[in-house]
Amino acid sequence: MSQPLGKLSRSADETMQLGGVLAGIVNPGDLLLLIGELGSGKTTFVKGFAKACGIVQEVTSPTFILARSYPLSLPHQFSTGEGISSNKINFAVTKIIHCDAYRLESWEEVVDLGFDEELDEGAVVLVEWGEKVKQLMGSSWLEVHFETVDMTDNTRKISFLPVGSDWQKRLWLLKKAILKDRQ
Numbered sequence: 001m002s003q004p005l006g007k008l009s010r011s012a013d014e015t016m017q018l019g020g021v022l023a024g025i026v027n028p029g030d031l032l033l034l035i036g037e038l039g040s041g042k043t044t045f046v047k048g049f050a051k052a053c054g055i056v057q058e059v060t061s062p063t064f065i066l067a068r069s070y071p072l073s074l075p076h077q078f079s080t081g082e083g084i085s086s087n088k089i090n091f092a093v094t095k096i097i098h099c100d101a102y103r104l105e106s107w108e109e110v111v112d113l114g115f116d117e118e119l120d121e122g123a124v125v126l127v128e129w130g131e132k133v134k135q136l137m138g139s140s141w142l143e144v145h146f147e148t149v150d151m152t153d154n155t156r157k158i159s160f161l162p163v164g165s166d167w168q169k170r171l172w173l174l175k176k177a178i179l180k181d182r183q
């Protein structure tokens with residue numbers, strides 16, 4: 001098997017930036033499972049993802065309510081300090097759903113969140129502790145793994161693992177986006 005696609009992040013800002021890179025290539029109906037220990041940077045990544053989608057509300061961990069939804073307005077444009085700038089998010093994405101499965105106690109709770117319908121209707125769903133919901137999900141998703149490399153500094157290893165043919169076919173796009181981001 002080939003090496004997983006990955007990148008070292010040396011700060012919370014770099015992790016946010018990488019979240020933004022992923023946001024630039026998602027399609028409606030994409031499921032992103034974020035996997036990594038406590039404090040490894042999952043929420044920070046989602047913050048960067050949401051920022052790149054033009055979401056201006058502060059993104060905080062939905063640990064107790066399980067999931068929070070952020071509708072995207074059309075056209076996907078947002079106001080920055082420098083004026084209006086158009087982001088690169090697929091215009092057909094209707095909303096971003098941020099889930100934290102840490103406190104998940106039963107499958108019914110996940111079913112009740114209605115991700116299947118949301119994905120069908122054009123949402124992109126990001127799930128922290130995504131390994132807990134895998135069994136309930138469809139046939140293709142992207143796993144984003146977060147590892148703390150050295151407890152004494154801020155370095156995290158973030159790697160992307162496509163599951164199912166849809167994401168496997170698209171991994172080259174992500175690779176290209178990450179390489180472009182390095183320049």
Ligand SMILES: Nc1ncnc2c1ncn2[C@@H]1O[C@H](COP(=O)(O)OP(=O)(O)OP(=O)(O)O)[C@@H](O)[C@H]1O
Binds near residue numbers: 009013015039040156
């Ligand atoms: N390279 C880095 N990437 C991400 N976060 C970093 C990095 N370096 C330091 N940090 C800090 O580590 C913390 C990561 O917290 P975050 O809430 O994103 O983690 P999490 O994986 O969502 O945790 P939890 O499992 O509790 O939900 C933040 O305080 C962030 O500022």
Ligand SMILES: [Mg+2]
Binds near residue numbers: 042043044100128
């Ligand atoms: Mg978190």
